[in-house]
Amino acid sequence: MIKNILLGRPFLVVFNLTRRCNSICPMCSIWKTPSKPKDELTLEEIENIFKDLKSYGIKHVFLQGGDPLLRKDILQIIELLIDLGFNPTLITNGLLLDEKIANKIAELKCNVSISLDSLDEKKYKKIRGVDKLPHLLNNIQKCSKIKDKKGMWHITSTISKINYDEVMDLFYFARKNGFKFNAYPYNYSHCHSSAYDEEMSYDDNPTIIIDAFKKLSQLSQKEGLIFDKLIYDESIKYIEGNYCAPCDAMKRSIILTEKGEIAPCLEFNPSANLKEMGIKQALKQLDYSKVKKCYIETPCFYGCTRGSGIIIRTIPEIFLFTLKNPRTITSYIRAYS
Ligand SMILES: C[S@@+](CC[C@H](N)C(=O)[O-])C[C@H]1O[C@@H](n2cnc3c(N)ncnc32)[C@H](O)[C@@H]1O
Ligand code: SF4
Numbered sequence: 001m002i003k004n005i006l007l008g009r010p011f012l013v014v015f016n017l018t019r020r021c022n023s024i025c026p027m028c029s030i031w032k033t034p035s036k037p038k039d040e041l042t043l044e045e046i047e048n049i050f051k052d053l054k055s056y057g058i059k060h061v062f063l064q065g066g067d068p069l070l071r072k073d074i075l076q077i078i079e080l081l082i083d084l085g086f087n088p089t090l091i092t093n094g095l096l097l098d099e100k101i102a103n104k105i106a107e108l109k110c111n112v113s114i115s116l117d118s119l120d121e122k123k124y125k126k127i128r129g130v131d132k133l134p135h136l137l138n139n140i141q142k143c144s145k146i147k148d149k150k151g152m153w154h155i156t157s158t159i160s161k162i163n164y165d166e167v168m169d170l171f172y173f174a175r176k177n178g179f180k181f182n183a184y185p186y187n188y189s190h191c192h193s194s195a196y197d198e199e200m201s202y203d204d205n206p207t208i209i210i211d212a213f214k215k216l217s218q219l220s221q222k223e224g225l226i227f228d229k230l231i232y233d234e235s236i237k238y239i240e241g242n243y244c245a246p247c248d249a250m251k252r253s254i255i256l257t258e259k260g261e262i263a264p265c266l267e268f269n270p271s272a273n274l275k276e277m278g279i280k281q282a283l284k285q286l287d288y289s290k291v292k293k294c295y296i297e298t299p300c301f302y303g304c305t306r307g308s309g310i311i312i313r314t315i316p317e318i319f320l321f322t323l324k325n326p327r328t329i330t331s332y333i334r335a336y337s
């Protein structure tokens with residue numbers, strides 16, 4: 001992985017295991033064109049592809065979709081990836097994360113991120129398209145009672161004009177239930193995987209979203225959460241429209257679709273298929289100049305394409321912080337190494 005960082009090669013693969021979903025979020029386009037299970041990569045194909053990705057130096061995998069828990073073989077996939085030496089993070093809307101499956105995942109060294117954008121039933125329904133907040137909160141409560149989770153468990157919120165005023169409540173809710181908390185801005189500049197929703201968009205009043213991220217940045221600084229603070233500060237620059245760190249799609253992270261195709265990020269059309277060629281050859285078919293044009297002219301801010309790059313670019317700041325707060329950093333290293 002260190003070699004990939006130094007060479008500017010991806011070390012994170014965002015694996016969209018399926019396009020099937022049990023929510024119909026207006027901010028997302030994926031659920032509108034669900035995949036057929038028969039067209040999704042089989043466990044054997046996943047194994048072949050990930051062996052190649054591992055030998056290329058990729059270490060981290062985000063398992064998302066659609067909703068990854070709709071794959072009946074999700075536990076086998078997680079186990080396979082761990083056996084191959086990957087560090088997986090499951091990203092889910094949490095609706096299928098019942099006690100039984102949550103307990104099984106907690107026994108594995110797999111990080112989990114549950115998407116929760118609101119604690120208000122009406123707002124949740126507006127953002128997720130389904131009336132399921134009580135069900136999700138019930139699942140989260142059950143997860144919070146699981147002791148000795150091997151991975152790091154997060155609650156992640158996508159911040160828009162609907163829920164900007166809930167960021168602090170969501171942060172403290174996550175903490176009260178034993179989760180870490182992350183927030184990212186709602187993206188709608190491309191609408192390939194994302195989708196435009198009038199009520200969620202904030203072009204007419206970005207200040208409310210900027211203020212929400214400022215609050216999170218201050219709180220993270222106070223709590224010694226250096227990685228979170230650095231990412232919130234970059235989110236603010238992005239929303240303000242000022243200089244924002246380069247997007248690292250294709251350089252640090254890559255998308256793998258349910259069919260085996262790769263793309264620089266969620267907003268680009270996929271092309272080369274890893275069922276037919278190795279990652280080294282497939283990457284040669286992608287064009288970084290298109291990513292560069294995109295982040296200069298029509299940027300967006302996804303955690304997968306921004307997070308790792310921001311952290312690498314701010315290593316001196318992180319180093320100084322580590323000297324003062326060794327314990328915070330140790331917990332991150334345990335989860336992500
Ligand atoms: C595409 S979803 C897939 C995993 C799962 N279905 C879920 O919702 O958690 C991954 C993450 O992207 C977020 N997301 C979806 N649409 C977005 C958008 N337009 N802008 C920013 N984040 C978005 C979701 O809230 C979720 O946290
Ligand atoms: S954001 Fe996640 S839960 Fe919502 S429709 Fe998209 S894939 Fe499904």
Ligand code: SF4
Nearest residue numbers: 247265267294299300
């Ligand atoms: S800014 Fe980066 S992640 Fe966003 S659409 Fe452009 S290349 Fe993709």
